[in-house]
Amino acid sequence: MFDTPKNIEHWEHFHGFPDGKEANVPTMAQDKNHDGFIDLPETEEVSGTTMVPLDDAPQDMNIPHDGYPVADENGHYEYEIDIPLEKLQAKFKDAFGTEDLQLDKRVVYVHGVPKDLELPDTVGGCVMSYDAHTTLPIAAGKIEEA
Numbered sequence: 001m002f003d004t005p006k007n008i009e010h011w012e013h014f015h016g017f018p019d020g021k022e023a024n025v026p027t028m029a030q031d032k033n034h035d036g037f038i039d040l041p042e043t044e045e046v047s048g049t050t051m052v053p054l055d056d057a058p059q060d061m062n063i064p065h066d067g068y069p070v071a072d073e074n075g076h077y078e079y080e081i082d083i084p085l086e087k088l089q090a091k092f093k094d095a096f097g098t099e100d101l102q103l104d105k106r107v108v109y110v111h112g113v114p115k116d117l118e119l120p121d122t123v124g125g126c127v128m129s130y131d132a133h134t135t136l137p138i139a140a141g142k143i144e145e146a
C-alpha cells in the first residue's frame with residue numbers, strides 16, 4: 001500500500017455477506033448522513049460485515065487487536081502472509097456457518113486515519129476499545145482471481 005496515513009497501524013479485512021450475496025465497494029451514496037465520511041456502519045449495506053482479518057494470523061479471525069501492518073513514515077507498507085487454509089475454513093464455519101470463503105464475492109477494506117484527524121460526531125464505527133479513527137475505511141477493492 002502506498003500513500004496511506006503514515007506511522008499508524010492499518011486494519012484490513014475482507015468483508016462480505018454470510019448469505020453469499022455479492023459484496024461491492026462503497027460509493028458516496030453510502031454516506032447516508034452526509035457528513036463527508038463513509039464510516040464502517042455505512043459500508044454494511046453494500047459490503048456486508050467484517051469477516052477475515054489480513055493481520056498476523058488471519059486463521060484466528062481475531063478482528064479487534066493490534067496485529068495489523070503499520071505504515072512507514074512515507075505511508076507505505078507491504079503485507080504478505082501464508083494462511084493455513086483448513087484452520088481458516090474451520091474458524092470461518094464457526095462464525096458464518098460455511099467453510100466456503102467465496103472470495104469472488106468479497107471486498108477487501110483497508111482502514112485507519114491518524115488519531116489527531118478531527119472527525120464529526122456523526123462518524124461511527126467503534127469496535128471495543130478502538131474508535132472510528134481505527135475503523136474508518138481508507139480503501140476498498142473487490143477480490144479478483146489472479
Ligand SMILES: [Cu+2]
Nearest residue numbers: 012013050109
Ligand atoms: Cu475491515
